[in-house]
């Protein structure tokens with residue numbers, strides 16, 4: 001059940017997190033692709049002025065600036081100085097630049113034909129390479145944009161009565177170029193997705209206790225600091241319960257290690273059952289020691305939770321060779337009230353002192369303090 005809950009949460013977040021991971025991995029590539037695209041496009045615009053008569057370049061410059069150069073300047077500033085967190089951020093503007101440059105190409109191709117000017121096909125190959133590969137646009141929108149660009153290009157060719165055989169030849173070359181670029185893009189994204197899953201799995205293993213599947217001690221130190229900082233920032237309460245099995249050595253010595261393990265797993269299940277929201281986290285912090293962090297809890301609910309944990313563990317019905325295994329836990333709990341400021345180390349120390357009191361004063365009970 002613990003594992004199922006973790007997986008459910010992770011799967012829901014995985015799609016979003018992969019977009020962030022991909023952005024992180026591809027940020028350098030996208031930055032340089034945008035910069036090189038801008039420089040190349042400015043060179044194309046300058047060539048328009050040098051090669052074409054003013055009635056042609058006044059039109060081509062306007063469309064180049066509006067559809068491509070201005071959005072590219074915006075994207076360059078954004079990606080170099082305020083990098084977005086997701087690969088899907090600014091997707092519409094990226095598509096506008098890609099489709100805009102493709103349509104511009106067809107427009108200039110058309111004007112060159114009318115005015116009898118020389119115009120190279122090389123530009124279209126570069127546009128397709130940037131759009132399908134270097135800008136790292138997600139695959140489906142890239143295919144869609146490429147289709148629009150090639151469809152308009154074909155329509156212009158048909159309109160100006162190009163040779164059908166020539167058009168088919170050019171379309172085959174352009175489709176081949178975009179096909180290769182899209183395939184490399186797809187393979188790259190799939191490889192990165194595999195790396196992403198591997199990193200996630202290794203990270204989850206590094207913060208999970210192998211026996212109980214609760215978070216481990218390392219994760220406890222990270223989470224108590226993180227949640228205490230968030231609670232202080234947001235003036236929220238934070239509950240911390242430390243839980244220690246009573247006379248666990250006796251259980252191990254009397255019934256064996258396997259029964260001891262079974263008891264630990266059952267205690268972990270009781271703790272996990274108290275985690276009702278994403279911010280509530282249960283940990284195994286030592287051999288027979290556990291912790292539970294409850295974000296935003298009030299004193300009444302914290303006390304109720306302590307009471308229920310003690311009661312549920314006492315009610316375990318574990319039998320070994322027809323002998324019942326007596327189990328109990330002692331708890332030390334602390335509630336950081338909404339406006340209190342305290343370090344996570346001090347919070348843990350207070351809970352630990354209270355756990356010690358609970359042990360000293362007879363075990364199978366909880367001691368709780370509110371820190372104002």
Ligand SMILES: Nc1nc2c(ncn2[C@@H]2O[C@H](COP(=O)(O)OP(=O)(O)OP(=O)(O)O)[C@@H](O)[C@H]2O)c(=O)[nH]1
Pocket residue numbers: 211244245246247248249250252256257258259260261264286287288359
């Ligand atoms: N079965 C099992 N036992 C473990 C595991 N890790 C630690 N232990 C045992 O847990 C016991 C902890 O004992 P102590 O720290 O002396 O505490 P205790 O016997 O519970 O006594 P109090 O805490 O004072 O009530 C030791 O006997 C460890 O060997 C584990 O993964 N499985």
